[in-house]
Amino acid sequence: MASGVDQAVGMGLVGFSLLLFIYYTLWVIVLPFVDSDHVIHGYFLPREYSVILPGIAALLLVLFVGTFIAVVMWKNRKPKKTQ
Amino acid sequence: MTKLMEWLSVLTVLGVLWATVTFDLLGLDPPEAVLQVSWPLPVFLLVALGCFSLGTVGYRVATFNDCQTAAAELQAQIREAKTDLQRKGLRF
Numbered sequence: 001m002a003s004g005v006d007q008a009v010g011m012g013l014v015g016f017s018l019l020l021f022i023y024y025t026l027w028v029i030v031l032p033f034v035d036s037d038h039v040i041h042g043y044f045l046p047r048e049y050s051v052i053l054p055g056i057a058a059l060l061l062v063l064f065v066g067t068f069i070a071v072v073m074w075k076n077r078k079p080k081k082t083q
Numbered sequence: 084m085t086k087l088m089e090w091l092s093v094l095t096v097l098g099v100l101w102a103t104v105t106f107d108l109l110g111l112d113p114p115e116a117v118l119q120v121s122w123p124l125p126v127f128l129l130v131a132l133g134c135f136s137l138g139t140v141g142y143r144v145a146t147f148n149d150c151q152t153a154a155a156e157l158q159a160q161i162r163e164a165k166t167d168l169q170r171k172g173l174r175f
Contacts, residue, residue, distance in 0.1 A: 002147040006144055006147060010143070013138065017138035055126070
């Protein structure tokens with residue numbers, strides 16, 4: 001059995017990814033088939049953002065990974081040995 | 084054909100299909116709702132894949148089979164081996 005914290009974090013991730021998936025699916029797939037005067041449209045941003053926001057998230061992810069690698073490599077640099 | 088070529092050809096076919104629908108390359112004039120669903124579709128699939136990956140990782144973290152007794156036993160065996168080897172002269 002995974003520890004309590006592990007279980008909480010794991011199920012939290014599952015719940016978060018599920019919510020995100022449902023919201024995004026509603027936004028991209030379901031909303032175009034709903035009448036434009038339905039009240040649900042108020043809970044979603046204009047459609048352009050459904051592409052822009054994941055794009056920004058991907059950019060931030062790449063920046064983060066790149067920075068992390070740079071920091072780790074910087075910390076592990078060894079001075080060159082001189083004969 | 085290599086796996087890379089397979090993946091690239093499948094992706095190309097799907098990409099051409101998507102572009103044909105989204106940019107109306109064949110003059111088929113799809114209804115507005117279809118166009119609105121089609122153009123974010125590649126990003127949607129990527130986000131869906133990301134959500135699935137995140138959920139799978141979270142689920143496996145939550146259901147990881149920690150063997151507490153086996154772990155304790157292994158630690159004891161490591162300590163025992165360390166003292167034994169130190170006695171025999173190996174330096175850590």
